[in-house]
Amino acid sequence: MRQYVKGKPNPVGLKVFVMCTTYGLPLDFIFYEGKGTDVESLADTSDLDLGGKIALKLSDSLQPWSSIYVDRYFTSELLFDILLNREVFATGTLMKNKVPKLTELQTDRDMKRNGRGSVDQIVRNDKRCCLVKWFDNRGVLLLSTESGKLPMEKCSRWSKKEKKILRYQPPCNCKKLQ
Numbered sequence: 001m002r003q004y005v006k007g008k009p010n011p012v013g014l015k016v017f018v019m020c021t022t023y024g025l026p027l028d029f030i031f032y033e034g035k036g037t038d039v040e041s042l043a044d045t046s047d048l049d050l051g052g053k054i055a056l057k058l059s060d061s062l063q064p065w066s067s068i069y070v071d072r073y074f075t076s077e078l079l080f081d082i083l084l085n086r087e088v089f090a091t092g093t094l095m096k097n098k099v100p101k102l103t104e105l106q107t108d109r110d111m112k113r114n115g116r117g118s119v120d121q122i123v124r125n126d127k128r129c130c131l132v133k134w135f136d137n138r139g140v141l142l143l144s145t146e147s148g149k150l151p152m153e154k155c156s157r158w159s160k161k162e163k164k165i166l167r168y169q170p171p172c173n174c175k176k177l178q
Helices: 050-061 077-085 108-114 172-177
Strands: 016-020 026-031 066-070 088-093 119-123 130-135 139-144 155-159 164-168
Touching (some): 016 050, 026 050, 050 066, 077 088, 077 139, 108 130
Parallel strands (some): 066 088
Antiparallel strands (some): 016 026, 119 130, 155 164
């Protein structure tokens, strides 16, 4: 089945979801075949969105105590809980609309006052999941079942505004995503 993706240089093609190693070697892949197919009808995953179902299906081939890193399309707290029950750790960027409403993190305005590299962290009551908000050019939300903000290592980044290299400390789980 061919997919149309608006805004791409070649907008018509196949949609393939791939799980790769850190070196880019593919471990597993799924061809997306459209609504009502194998991936969307997985048992006991009715609360997950399509991205979560695909990440769960791709993680079936992983050994226990593995770690996966996903982008915002796949990240959700429910998916990470299911993966943690399978003894697979996960880290990923999180969309603002998927953050629980009662979560009290610093606002982007407060973090901007503190400067690039400021970090705020919340750990869930059962200590199995950590939400980190890190301010770079804007606030970035990271959800992880593997690590929190510590240890923080020094990094350097070019600042267009000041026209020089600035030193800052990103959180631990953000360093792994780069």
